[in-house]
Amino acid sequence: MAGTAAALSLTLTACGSSSMPGTDHGAMPSTSSSRSASPSMGDMPGMSRTADGNGLSDIQDGYRLTPKNATLPSGKQAAYRFTVTGPGGKPVTGFALDQTERMHFYAIRSDLTGFQHIHPTMTPDGTWTASLASLTPGAWRTFASFTPDSGRGKGRDFVLSRTVTVPGNATNAPLPAPATSAEVDGYTVTVKGEAMAGMAHPLIVTVSKDGKPVTDLHPYLDAYAHLTAFHEGDQAFAHLHPTTRVTGDTGGPDLAFHAELPTSGSWRLFLQFQTGGKLHTAALTLHVG
Template sequence: MISSSRLIVRPRTIAATGAAVALALTLAACGSSSDSAAMPGMDHGSKSSASSSASASPSMADMPGMDHMASGNGLSDSQDGYRLTSKDTTLPSGEQAVYRFTVTGPDGEPVTAFALDQTKRMHFYAIRSDLTGFQHVHPTMAADGTWSADLSSLTSGSWRMFASFTPNTGKGKGRGTGQGTDFVLSGTVTVPGDAAKTPLPASATSTQADGYTVTVKGEPMAGMAHPLTVSIAKDGQPVADLEPYLDTYAHLTAFHEGDAAFAHLHPTTKVTGDNGGPDLSFHAELPTSGNWRLFLQFQTGGRLHTAALTLRVG
């Protein structure tokens, strides 16, 4: 059990790993009514997009989470003295698994104090090297700083595990110079067995998920801020019943084809009530050209939906 006295909810200045500017698109959502937003077996058969509220897009200064600017791509296990460590180098195939890890600070001690981000202390993502099998969960932390991420069935192959967090402010054990900064660190694991690669679907402007049609408009260029508009419909009719999903109407994560570089995309509109949609506005800044696989999570009727779509960035 994590003591609530260790929590400080504060805006974050995102600094992930790597050198490239990773992104300014912020989909202010994470988590669900339960602590897990995993998509067991989520593969290239489904597609994706993004979500926000029907209100007009505000100025950059008014955008929720726009101080969360990512720097880096999450492909390293360390940044500014913080390190993700795990003894789990392999996980079983075809069954539920637990990935255990620790975040150590610049002093070498396990970090046990984390700020809340979108109602969670830790956001954890698992993605296969061919960008299938996406899972987004919220792990639990033991008193010694060991986190446990419960994962649904994994297919054979190489997987990358991302941990997104913000060390808490203050002084004391396990706290260092990165206080108040957002980090995205990762490590890889192997799932034994025949690892047949699934080809990435071609880029598209729309996709289907659970009977919903998600349409994306916009042509982002690498390293440049560019608006994206996402619309969600069902049975040919625009939807207006998107429920707040951990303080937002949707959550969007992107991974780059080839290296699985991470980008967390945030919304430009605030939650204004219990129902949002159908049109959602975003400012996107993806650091490199090529194909990005987008995973959009949104909630209706208490059920979490995940759509996946390939976006081509020039």
């Protein structure tokens, strides 16, 4: 697969290290992926599952994302609280495990900066709390990725989202220019593959350090790396599923992903991998034709 892959036009820029704000994964376990969704009505893997849709609705097939927050403070940690209600209107409290978690929660700013990936905690009444790191002023979108383990949606992957405002003087950052590799926390991440809108293609990520292949990637969320993408402009969501199987306590340097991005344009990819108990996050800008 790597031998037939063509170089991608990508931008990879460091987004922090193991201590990067918003990459706390020590909370309650959850599920990810998306299915068909309509435009936002709220204002917004298992390896055997596939994702479709864009995650830009707060309701789908009777399941609704209902946040407790309309705004969040800037410059300090904040708690974002929400419930997922089912077709009967009651909060859902039963969620299936996927990639070791029962809920994956994401926050992304409108200019695709400030990425945070959190595993929130749930109280018995179905209220989830996501502890967000410091946010900058602007418009943000929050995503809840889950799979009910009972009811009409049992076994189905949902991604629902809403927008939230962080008051203050907002300045948008331009999307970085394309590149095929970048440094993150002393590691070099190189990406090869090809991407066409609406078509499935393999994506190969290689991790090296000081010119040598990295083979001590520790399993993270039932894989050696986690990859999420957001579309420039509308912040549409896509989860790129890992196809490299976890066969031991360490892996690398090559990681394969199933890449199927539904629309053309620029996508911001966030690759997360773990070494020595530390989580590293790199951001990738991918132009999809």
